[in-house]
Amino acid sequence: MSKDYLYQDLLIENGDVVLDAGRNPVMIQDRAVIAQDIKHAIIESGLAVALIGEKSRDGRSDIKKQIELLVEEEVRLVPGTVRMEEPELGKIWIFATTQDFGDIEIGVDT
Template identity: 70%
Template structure:
């Protein structure tokens, strides 16, 4: 184990059955850190609000550059997918823990 952090979901600390903070490690920490960086940058909000495809492409590039700054990722492995439903998924390869993927914006089908 190289990295350790507390699990945060929807801005709240996650507690286990004993009401202790849930701990995450390594790959999950990297994913959580990158997700929080994207959310704090407001780029995800800009992506949701934007209607222009060219401006959305620019925001997607900005997100990719932000993610690429993380030194725990293999340069050039970041991939962003935005299915038609408005979700936003990030895929990359870590230097020590293999592939990592997570959603920044996830639109649930009803």
């Protein structure tokens, strides 16, 4: 019995496809696909690297706002629900609500 998913993709961690015990690619669905796509968009934008290199408070604030605006562009999210936190230097968390799958949390190591 198979379930139909709206979104399905390969799980990627540290730039590599994750394999299960049988050496088959691990698949992710729906909410996890959206979270992975957002994480990759942040990394590929170069903003995560820019955040690492920025030392001034105002500069960091500007880059964090750019990340938030980038995430807000994701059409599978409910507009206005994106919130970002930086609990410690080098680690940001994105919180948002998807259109179809509820809340997501995305951790990005910068």
